[in-house]
Amino acid sequence: MGRQRILLADGGVPGHNAAMELKQLRNFVEVAEEGGISAAARRLGLTQPALSRQIKALEEDLGVVLLDRGARSFALTPAAEALVADARKMLDFSDAMVRRVRAVASGVPLRIGYAPSLAADFLPPAIASFNQLHRGLRISLHEVSTLEMQRVLLEGGLDLIVTVPCPTGEQIGWTTVRECGWRLAVPHCHRLAGAAVVAPEDLNGERLLIFDRDQYPDYWARITAFCKDHRIQPKIAGEFDGITSLAAAVEADLGIAIVAETSALVREGRARLRALRLAPEPAAIMIAAGVVGRHTPPPHVLAFIDEMKRHAADGADASVG
Numbered sequence: 001m002g003r004q005r006i007l008l009a010d011g012g013v014p015g016h017n018a019a020m021e022l023k024q025l026r027n028f029v030e031v032a033e034e035g036g037i038s039a040a041a042r043r044l045g046l047t048q049p050a051l052s053r054q055i056k057a058l059e060e061d062l063g064v065v066l067l068d069r070g071a072r073s074f075a076l077t078p079a080a081e082a083l084v085a086d087a088r089k090m091l092d093f094s095d096a097m098v099r100r101v102r103a104v105a106s107g108v109p110l111r112i113g114y115a116p117s118l119a120a121d122f123l124p125p126a127i128a129s130f131n132q133l134h135r136g137l138r139i140s141l142h143e144v145s146t147l148e149m150q151r152v153l154l155e156g157g158l159d160l161i162v163t164v165p166c167p168t169g170e171q172i173g174w175t176t177v178r179e180c181g182w183r184l185a186v187p188h189c190h191r192l193a194g195a196a197v198v199a200p201e202d203l204n205g206e207r208l209l210i211f212d213r214d215q216y217p218d219y220w221a222r223i224t225a226f227c228k229d230h231r232i233q234p235k236i237a238g239e240f241d242g243i244t245s246l247a248a249a250v251e252a253d254l255g256i257a258i259v260a261e262t263s264a265l266v267r268e269g270r271a272r273l274r275a276l277r278l279a280p281e282p283a284a285i286m287i288a289a290g291v292v293g294r295h296t297p298p299p300h301v302l303a304f305i306d307e308m309k310r311h312a313a314d315g316a317d318a319s320v321g
Contacts, residue, residue, distance in 0.1 A: 027040070088246075114163065116243050122178070125311045126304070146163045153292060160297075165288065165290060166217065174290050175309075184278050206256055209238050209246055
């Protein structure tokens with residue numbers, strides 16, 4: 001972003017230039033995080049002497065010693081540790097400022113990754129009402145698997161994801177949007193199509209269609225645990241990468257599927273499908289909004305999460321009614 005200089009009070013020390021470049025700070029933080037100038041230089045694409053000169057110039061600008069240099073290594077001085085902590089905050093602020101300026105110039109993006117099998121009932125109305133209040137946003141939707149959307153979020157390609165939360169430590173911050181139950185989707189000609197409620201033992205020997213175990217690990221774990229708990233022995237007849245292909249397979253009478261009650265497959269009332277209640281059913285699904293955990297989300301992202309929660313609650317009340 002060009003040469004940016006930060007003017008700092010010099011504390012009255014004569015002979016010191018108290019102007020620093022953000023690039024100097026960024027490179028110094030890299031040295032501290034890598035634990036060595038050689039490793040940091042390789043990561044930054046610089047020569048070791050060039051990076052050493054930058055660190056020396058930074059020390060001269062500040063009038064302090066940052067690296068306690070030994071024969072083969074160095075240690076951060078207390079002044080350096082304080083600088084690293086504050087520099088990280090300053091660099092985060094600078095990066096966020098650039099993003100905001102660019103966003104205003106091109107329209108603020110809101111990139112949402114979602115699972116249509118979970119968010120089909122509340123996401124469209126939430127977007128419609130939110131867009132009425134925030135005309136400057138550019139909302140884009142990305143239909144991807146659970147694992148893929150988490151990866152893209154952490155790489156900066158998405159601002160928000162809507163899915164079942166998976167263990168990610170502090171990498172992703174989750175906010176519960178709603179809980180939902182399950183339905184059994186069967187072809188209209190299936191022997192169970194006329195049943196009001198289906199018991200677990202009715203599924204024995206049935207051809208079961210499921211989401212891909214690698215891309216939807218939470219789904220796989222819930223369904224297999226349900227079958228194990230109730231001693232169901234279905235035949236796995238196919239794994240699918242999304243709700244569209246799964247629905248097509250059920251309609252083609254390739255098998256039956258256990259799906260979220262919020263999915264389009266259930267709510268659209270397809271003529272060639274029946275959505276039946278299971279009693280008992282697998283443990284309820286928690287649908288959540290995920291954002292990158294290390295930063296506070298922008299206000300428009302937080303506002304959209306609140307909008308989703310409102311519409312999800314309205315949809316849940318309507319379904320109960």
